[in-house]
Amino acid sequence: MNPETSLPTDTADAKAEAKKRRAAAKAEKRAEARGRRGRSQDGADGSPADGESSADGSGGAAPSRRTGLAGWRDRLVGLWMRYVHPVLDVVSPIGWSVLAVAVTCWVLGLLLHLTELNVVALVLTVPLVVAGLFVLGRSNYKVTLDLQTHRVVVGTRAVGRVEIANPTQRPILPSRIELAVGSATAQFMVPRLDADAEHEELFAVPTKRRAVLVVGPVRSVRDDPLSLMRRQVTWAKAQELYVHPRTVRLDEAASGFLRDLEGTPSSDLSSSDIAFHALRDYAPGDDRRHVHWRTTARTGKLMVRQFEETRRSHVVVALDNLAEHYASDEEFELAVSTAASISAQTMREEKELTPFSFDERQRTGTFRQLMDDYTVAEPLKEKISLHELGQKATDLAANASAVMMVVGSHTTARELNSAANQLPIGVMAVAIRCVDDAEVKRSAIGSLDVVTLGSLETLARALRAVGR
Structure with missing residues (x-):
């Protein structure tokens, strides 16, 4: 193309329009950048930042900064919580009292020209200034709280450690560390x-x-030494330590379930079990040990025994946790340990277990869950009739084969009989009375066996008496 040739008019107009579009695009980008900066400042004040969902769950742009009186109030609250409140929180109640007296003395002393009040104000101001110097400065620790185990048994030593490290490149001055353990520090x-x-x-x-x-x-x-100001920084979060109740192992002879050896019969038939049902013709594959030879000789054809499948023993452990039924806290602790020991033994023997109290049902998924639930068992201050304990046992486990009720020394024979009457007919019912320092003895209230024990170590002997 000849350079002297002029461009067509329509081409020149197109270039001009393209230039205008580029200028408009640049202006729009600058406006969007200003908007993003404004929204990011709103996000710092507690509003959703750019790209976050709004309160109604939509993914649109964040709401603009609040204006007017509400906006000023939000800014003041943010400044107060970020800068002022942490400073005021450092002063202790004693410090606030000293500060109030010092300010009062300064004001009255200067207005009334009383030198004595000015001296008192100065004497009170000096320790406040010194206390402020004690709490100045920042520490940057890296703290690790490590418990050797999160579950122990009563009386077992629980050990842990706290490791404090300085991750910075400058030394950190000595300081005091506080570790809260329950209500103590x-x-x-x-x-x-x-x-x-x-x-x-x-x-x-x-x-x-x-x-x-x-x-x-x-x-x-x-x-400071006068406890006028106190500054604390939390470095490691709290952890829970479960102190499980003390339990004792019970052998099968002491578990008190000997009468329940055959379990509860079901309608399912089996070729090998304990509960005999009937005789039937021999079929290929039957065990020759189950051939009934006397009937075979009489009929002239092989006859074998047919059995009913028996269910696994279902044990219910009912803990009476009404405070009025126990003479002391130690007696209630003995009851919890007794119920936990029986439940633990039942779980070890792989029998079906239903443990509960008036207000809770203990979990049986794992041994740890079972002990965790017994750990949080507490005596109830409510007035509840004991027969509801027996009714609850029937509702939770209608097919139970043995029910162990653990009660306190203030439980009367009438209450025990009322609770036992709510149980299904044929169930093995045992009441274990926990009495401080009592000797092991056995009695009966109708069909209910009652054993009394005074310490956890005698539980095995008490349950052996039931098994006889």
Whole structure:
């Protein structure tokens, strides 16, 4: 093309229009960039950021910043919670009292020109300033809380450790670490830590009683000698420690289930079991040991025994957890340990188990779940008739073969008889009365066997008496 030749008019117009479109696109991009910056600031103030879903669940653009009085209120609340509240929270109640008296003395002393009040104000201001110096500064720890195990038995030592590390490249001054264990708090000092240095503290948790103890959190604390100001930072979250009830192993002879050896018969027929049902003709594949030879000789053809399949023993452990039925906390703990021991033995023998109390039904999926549920069992202050315990046993396990009711010393014979009358006919019913320091003895209330024990160590002997 000749360079001197002019462009056609329509081509020049197209170029001009393309230039306008590019300019408009650039202006639109700049507007979108400004909008994204504004929305990101709204997200920092607590509103959804760009790309997040709105409150109604739609994926559109985030709502714009609130304006007017509501917007100013939101900004003030955000500033208060972020900057002011953490500072005010450092001052203890004693510190606030001293500060209030100091301000009052300063105001009255300056207005009334009373030197004595000014002196008092100065004396109170000095410890406040010193306390502020004690809590200044920041520590950057890396703290690990490690429990050796999260489940122990009453009386077993529970051990854990707290590891404090300095992940920074500058030394950290000594500080005090607090570890909450239940309602108590353990304290230990952390020495000066150089860069990448570590410090370890071992601790033991007392497990004298059944409970769920909350171990943690771990906090670093800075405060002054007069406790006017206190600054604490949480580094490690709390963990739960289950202190399971104490249990004893029971052999099968002591489990009290000897009468239930055959289980409960069902309508299913089997060629080999315990419960004899009838005779039938021999079929190829039948076990020759089940041939009934006397009938075979009389009829002239092979006859074999037909059996009913028996079900596995179904044991119900009913814990009476009404507070009014127990003379002391120790007596209730004995009842919980007794119920847990019987339930544990039943689970070991792979028998069907239904453990429950008035307000809860213990889980039987695993041994740990069973013990966890017994750990949180608590006495009820409510007024409930004991016959509801027997009724609940019938409702939960109508086909039960043995029901073990664990009760306290204040449970009367009439209440026990009322509870036993709610059980199905033919079920083996045993009531275990837990009485502090009592000797093992056996009695009966109608068809209900009643055994009394005073310590967990005598449980096996008490249940052997039932098995006779």
